[in-house]
Amino acid sequence: MIQPQIHFLGDSALLCNLPPPATLPHQQRIWSIADEAASWPEVSEVVPGMNNLTLILRRPVVDMKMVTKRILDTWAHVNISHVAGREIEIPVVYGGADGPDVDIVARHTGLSSKEVIQRHSAGEYIVYFIGFMPGFAYMGGLESALATPRRDEPRLSIPAGSVGIGGEQTGIYPLASPGGWQLLGKTSLPLFDPTQTPPTLLRPGDRVRFTVERIAK
Amino acid sequence: MIEILQPGILTSVQDLGRPGHRQLGINPGGALNCLALSAANLLVGNDMEAAGLEITMGACEMRFTTDTRIALGGDDFDARLDGKSITPYWSVPVLAGQTLKLAHAGPNATQGMRTYLAIAGGINVPQVLGSRSTDLKANFGGHEGRALRKGDCLPQGPASIAIAGPAFGVRSPAWSGVGTQTQDSSKLIHLRVLPGPEFEQFTVAAKNALWLDKWRITPNSNRMGYRLEGPELKRKQNRDLLSHGVVPGVIQVPPSGQPIILMGDAQTTGGYPKIGVVIQADMWKLAQAPLNAQLQLQPCDLEQALHAWEEQQAYLNSIRETLAALDWSRATQYKK
Numbered sequence: 378m379i380q381p382q383i384h385f386l387g388d389s390a391l392l393c394n395l396p397p398p399a400t401l402p403h404q405q406r407i408w409s410i411a412d413e414a415a416s417w418p419e420v421s422e423v424v425p426g427m428n429n430l431t432l433i434l435r436r437p438v439v440d441m442k443m444v445t446k447r448i449l450d451t452w453a454h455v456n457i458s459h460v461a462g463r464e465i466e467i468p469v470v471y472g473g474a475d476g477p478d479v480d481i482v483a484r485h486t487g488l489s490s491k492e493v494i495q496r497h498s499a500g501e502y503i504v505y506f507i508g509f510m511p512g513f514a515y516m517g518g519l520e521s522a523l524a525t526p527r528r529d530e531p532r533l534s535i536p537a538g539s540v541g542i543g544g545e546q547t548g549i550y551p552l553a554s555p556g557g558w559q560l561l562g563k564t565s566l567p568l569f570d571p572t573q574t575p576p577t578l579l580r581p582g583d584r585v586r587f588t589v590e591r592i593a594k
Numbered sequence: 595m596i597e598i599l600q601p602g603i604l605t606s607v608q609d610l611g612r613p614g615h616r617q618l619g620i621n622p623g624g625a626l627n628c629l630a631l632s633a634a635n636l637l638v639g640n641d642m643e644a645a646g647l648e649i650t651m652g653a654c655e656m657r658f659t660t661d662t663r664i665a666l667g668g669d670d671f672d673a674r675l676d677g678k679s680i681t682p683y684w685s686v687p688v689l690a691g692q693t694l695k696l697a698h699a700g701p702n703a704t705q706g707m708r709t710y711l712a713i714a715g716g717i718n719v720p721q722v723l724g725s726r727s728t729d730l731k732a733n734f735g736g737h738e739g740r741a742l743r744k745g746d747c748l749p750q751g752p753a754s755i756a757i758a759g760p761a762f763g764v765r766s767p768a769w770s771g772v773g774t775q776t777q778d779s780s781k782l783i784h785l786r787v788l789p790g791p792e793f794e795q796f797t798v799a800a801k802n803a804l805w806l807d808k809w810r811i812t813p814n815s816n817r818m819g820y821r822l823e824g825p826e827l828k829r830k831q832n833r834d835l836l837s838h839g840v841v842p843g844v845i846q847v848p849p850s851g852q853p854i855i856l857m858g859d860a861q862t863t864g865g866y867p868k869i870g871v872v873i874q875a876d877m878w879k880l881a882q883a884p885l886n887a888q889l890q891l892q893p894c895d896l897e898q899a900l901h902a903w904e905e906q907q908a909y910l911n912s913i914r915e916t917l918a919a920l921d922w923s924r925a926t927q928y929k930k
Contacts, residue, residue, distance in 0.1 A: 384791035387871030388899035390841045392791055399836060411617065424616045424839025426863055431839025433616070437874060437900040507619040508837055508863025511732050515837065551619075552732055571722050571734040577618045 378453050379403070381430070383445050388437035392429060393448060399428035401517070402457075404505055408582045409457045410448075419444065425506045425581050427515065462503065462582035467549070467564050469498070469540050473593025475563035478528075482542060482559050485525045494592060496520055497561060502547060502585040512551035512569035512577035516585060519547045531557035538563045540587065551577070562593075595659040596647075596713065598746040599693065602654035607717050607736035607748065609645040612725035616839065616862045623735075624727045626817060626858050626881035627708055629767055629906055630667030630682075634712035636913045637665035637685040637764065639755035644716030645726035647742075649709040652696040658688045662750065663714040663757055668882055669706025671696035682709075684763035699884075707884050718751035730817065731859060757917070764913050767878070767906070782808065783883050785876045786894040786902065790845065790868035792829070800827040800851075804869060809853070809889040817859040820880060822889065826851030827869060840864040843872035845891075855880065875902035 381393035393410075395403050407430045411423040414432055422433040438444060471494045472479045483490045502516040509515075524545045532555060535541075539550045541558030550556060551568035564587075568578045579585065598605070608631065611624025625631040625648050632642035652671030658664075666673055666682040673680045676692045688694075696709060719726050719737050728736025737746055793801065809822040827847050840846070844856045846866035855872060856864070857880070872880065873894060883889070 385788060385871075385896070386791065386839075386841060386868070387788055387843050388873050388875075388896055388903070390839075392838055394791075394838070397836075421613055422616045424862060426838035427836035429836065429838045431841075433613075433839070433841060437896065437903045439896050439900050441896065506837070506863070507617060508839075509619060509861055511615075511618060511620045513619050569732070571620075571729075571732070575618065576615065576620065576723060581617065 380449060380452060383448060385441065386431060389434045391432045391434070391441075391444065391448070393432070393452075394429045397428065399505075401503065403428055405457050405582070406452070406455060409455045410451050411581070413451055413455055414448070417447070424508075426508070427505055462584050463580070464584050464586070465579060466586050466588050467540075467566055468590040469562040469564050469587045470590050471498075471562035471592050473562075475536070475539065475593065476561045478541070478559035479561055482523065482525045482561065486522055488522070493523065494561070494589060496523055497542075497547065498587045498589050500547075500587075502587075504579050504581055504583040504585060506581050507577065507579065510550075510552055510554060511571075512579060514548060514579040514583075514585070516546060516548055519545055521545065523547075525559050527557035528559065531555055535560065536563065538565060538568065540564060595750060596717070596748040597657045597659060598655075598742050598744060598748070599657055600653065600655035601742045601744060601746075602649055602652060602696070604650040605654055605742045606648055606728040606730060606740075607645050607719055607742070608648040608727045609716075609725055610643050611858070612723050612727055612729070612735070615723055619862050620723065620732070621729070621859060621862050622725075623729050623817075623858050624725065625710060627668055627710060627878040629878045629910075630708075630881075631710045631712065632910055633683060633764070633767065633913055634665040634667035634710050635716070636910065636917065637683065638663045638712050638714045639753055639757040639917070640712060640714065640716050641754070642910070644712065644751070645719065646713065646717060647711040649696060649711065651699040651707060652709065653698045654696045654709075655693060657693045658690065658713075660690050660750070662688050663753075664688055664694070665712045667710035667712070668708045671699065671706060671709055673709065681763060683766045684761050685757060686761045687759075705884055707882050713750055714753040714757070715751035718749045729859075757920070759920075762920075764916055767909055782888050782890050783879055784890050784892055785879060786873045786898065787845065787870040787891045788873060788894060788896070788899065790870045792835075792867035793869055795829045795831070795833070795867060796847075796869055797828050797830055799825075800829070800869070803827065804891055805893055809891065811883055811885055811887050811889065813885045815885060817857055819857055819860055820855040820883075822853045822855065824852070827853060829867060835865050835867060837863045837865045840868075841871070843874065843877055844868050845870040845872065857881075873899040873902060875899065875906055
């Protein structure tokens with residue numbers, strides 16, 4: 378059982394860091410502890426990160442020893458069997474104006490454009506955590522053959538729903554934003570809608586598959 | 595209703611924020627100076643959580659369409675109601691048709707950063723994810739998910755307690771000694787800081803500079819973060835960090851060595867090393883700090899941080915007690 382290092386993040390938050398490397402079993406334990414800690418009276422919010430977990434407290438706590446002990450006990454004994462995650466299919470229109478970088482990825486990886494699309498849509502991706510903007514999922518599972526560096530010059534505005542590759546990660550922009558990822562296509566599924574419950578399509582632990590809706594010219 | 599005649603550079607509807615959704619990437623946001631908004635709300639008979647306006651650097655003008663009551667918090671920007679001066683942390687009756695005007699900021703004129711306006715009943719825009727705050731980055735909540743414009747009309751909620759009678763005031767947080775430690779006349783702003791998780795990874799020179807040098811708030815600062823200027827803060831070795839949850843007050847140091855203090859609209863996760871974290875009780879001072887102000891960071895411990903937080907709660911309680919001691923029998927005749 379690997380125990381986290383616990384740091385104060387100011388007077389009202391704690392950051393629990395696991396030693397590297399980040400693995401799926403580590404991350405599953407983090408999701409389970411996050412679920413459990415969210416119900417503790419002194420905790421107002423939980424934020425799973427990559428190989429770490431931040432707990433945000435309702436008020437400054439001086440007796441950190443007690444909180445720390447509770448975290449470590451939970452870390453050792455939490456039940457992770459229920460972490461299955463949901464399976465989410467995301468239809469994507471690959472290529473064309475919404476996926477202008479398929480050729481760049483093809484050139485970089487030495488694959489054909491068709492192969493890039495085929496391989497990207499064949500993978501199963503796991504949402505490790507959500508951050509950066511509402512509903513933006515950091516996903517693991519990109520085939521290493523598809524890894525492509527970000528653009529040298531980030532685009533000033535990427536439309537909501539754009540699906541791209543940035544280094545060894547793949548992801549979807551929930552909102553229009555500037556960004557440097559290589560864009561493969563676009564989904565029409567809303568990733569973030571503040572009027573819905575829950576407001577985001579994806580949650581930590583979800584398993585994501587991209588399906589080819591069509592390939593645009 | 596409030597009609598916006600001039601919005602100034604950035605006025606938005608804010609309450610105490612939208613906690614509970616960080617793990618979905620949704621930041622709590624809310625008023626940067628929650629102490630000022632809470633106090634102003636109490637003074638007009640609202641719950642602390644009611645929505646008000648956060649006005650940035652004055653130059654704002656609005657008209658009230660009904661008889662009501664308002665209170666300001668934060669900086670006053672020579673606020674005038676139909677020409678008559680209004681002091682922050684006063685509860686002031688307003689007549690239908692009256693206009694509130696805040697002056698421009700300027701080198702030779704009013705100084706300050708943010709003004710909070712509370713109105714009896716609160717600003718009654720729809721709640722989104724449990725809050726009326728405007729998320730200015732994701733464009734939802736508040737009034738149409740955006741900063742206010744000329745001509746916007748904001749509905750008021752029903753007042754929960756009718757406070758009647760002439761204006762009355764309470765001491766401002768600064769005059770009550772809340773969070774003030776050796777605040778001197780040189781406009782140096784003192785912030786108490788807990789060492790961050792990566793504090794020990796910085797060089798001795800960097801650690802000394804953090805506490806001993808003065809840090810200027812550069813004009814490239816906003817509701818997401820305050821970018822500071824001072825000596826370059828170097829780490830002994832540049833180990834990469836994985837993305838993790840962050841909170842307002844975190845002082846992160848990107849490769850440039852120039853620190854950034856995260857504010858209410860910061861992203862929910864970050865990956866830069868954290869040399870320190872400003873205590874929650876001092877975040878309001880940062881919300882009011884004008885651009886180019888100099889900061890002095892002081893090391894502190896958890897006990898001091900808790901004490902400072904309790905001092906603030908005591909200040910808000912003293913406002914509640916002041917209100918409870920008022921003669922409510924006179925107020926009933928104004929109830930409908």
